[in-house]
Amino acid sequence: MILETFLIASAWFWAPMPSGQALVCQTSQITDCLAELPPKARAQLPGDPQLLLKQMGRRGAMVKPLSHPQVTGLVLLAKERIPSAYSALWNGQVYVLPIAQGYQMTLAHELGHLAVSRSSSVYLQTDKLSPYQHEWLADFYLLWSLARAGQSETLAWQQYHRRNLEVFESVTAISHWSPPMLSQLLARYTWQALGQFDDFDSLIDAIYPELVQYEQQELDEFASLIQRVFGAGTMHNLPQYMFWRRPKMGEFIRPTIRHMMGEPAAEQWLIQQSMQGE
Numbered sequence: 001m002i003l004e005t006f007l008i009a010s011a012w013f014w015a016p017m018p019s020g021q022a023l024v025c026q027t028s029q030i031t032d033c034l035a036e037l038p039p040k041a042r043a044q045l046p047g048d049p050q051l052l053l054k055q056m057g058r059r060g061a062m063v064k065p066l067s068h069p070q071v072t073g074l075v076l077l078a079k080e081r082i083p084s085a086y087s088a089l090w091n092g093q094v095y096v097l098p099i100a101q102g103y104q105m106t107l108a109h110e111l112g113h114l115a116v117s118r119s120s121s122v123y124l125q126t127d128k129l130s131p132y133q134h135e136w137l138a139d140f141y142l143l144w145s146l147a148r149a150g151q152s153e154t155l156a157w158q159q160y161h162r163r164n165l166e167v168f169e170s171v172t173a174i175s176h177w178s179p180p181m182l183s184q185l186l187a188r189y190t191w192q193a194l195g196q197f198d199d200f201d202s203l204i205d206a207i208y209p210e211l212v213q214y215e216q217q218e219l220d221e222f223a224s225l226i227q228r229v230f231g232a233g234t235m236h237n238l239p240q241y242m243f244w245r246r247p248k249m250g251e252f253i254r255p256t257i258r259h260m261m262g263e264p265a266a267e268q269w270l271i272q273q274s275m276q277g278e
Contacts, residue, residue, distance in 0.1 A: 011032065011033060012024060015111060017072045017118070018200055019118045020069065020118070022071070022111055025075070030049045030053065037074070044064075044066050045066075053076075056076055056078070059081065060077065060082035061078070063114060065117040072114040072115075073114040073117070075107065075111065084102055086161075088169040089168075089230070091261070097161050097162060097165055097259075108142045109138050110138070111145075112138030112139065116138060123208040123209070130216075132219065136182070139178040139181070140182075140200075140203070141200055143159065143194065144194060144195075144203050147191055150195065153191040156186065156191070160255060163176060164179055164253055165256065171223045171226050171231065174219055174222065174223040179256075183252055184207075184212065188210070225242045246273065246274045246275045250275030254275075257269060
């Protein structure tokens with residue numbers, strides 16, 4: 001998938017997928033856009049487009065997988081709601097991460113959900129995947145598509161930092177916290193090697209059996225630690241709180257902390273938090 005192909009002003013367009021194609025709609029033109037779906041695909045969605053917009057809420061994007069031989073699904077985008085920057089407060093300072101190509105990155109992530117739902121890999125039986133697995137797999141698709149298209153690895157790290165900042169700012173974003181998995185992908189393959197996979201399923205077949213995955217209880221413990229370290233109203237540093245999770249947490253957040261604070265200040269802060277890493 002080449003992200004540049006989506007840089008068009010049309011209210012809707014068809015995005016090529018590994019299997020079939022996805023219809024991408026701007027919410028402002030949802031009625032006209034939905035009319036482009038084949039009848040059997042359109043029948044799987046609410047008859048009233050306003051119901052789809054209600055389901056989407058204030059999000060910048062939403063995806064709906066469809067059961068159709070040519071149409072993998074529908075992606076709704078509200079470009080004006082896709083953030084151009086993310087921020088988080090820690091160490092008494094607000095750190096801001098500007099986002100490049102936010103529209104294309106968001107779209108690629110949503111297409112990743114459709115790629116997962118249509119995957120033929122034996123590892124991606126979607127009825128057995130948790131919502132958290134769906135999210136990090138969609139980010140895997142995003143990174144693979146970037147590498148495959150010859151895009152800069154900087155965009156991959158931007159997504160990594162974004163996911164960390166989101167959870168620093170609000171622990172509810174733990175559902176999308178992909179750095180525990182993205183760190184393994186980026187450690188296993190060079191950017192060039194990642195782009196050499198001809199298709200997404202080939203990547204999944206190669207890496208999935210090697211991945212360390214995290215159960216909900218473990219994610220809940222990470223979330224509790226993040227809340228303690230970054231949560232609003234935190235008054236005291238308690239470096240022994242969940243000490244058994246801190247070294248691994250340090251591994252996951254170190255690239256972002258360094259990127260935002262600079263290496264010397266980042267390493268000092270990580271030491272103060274007992275998050276030097278393993």
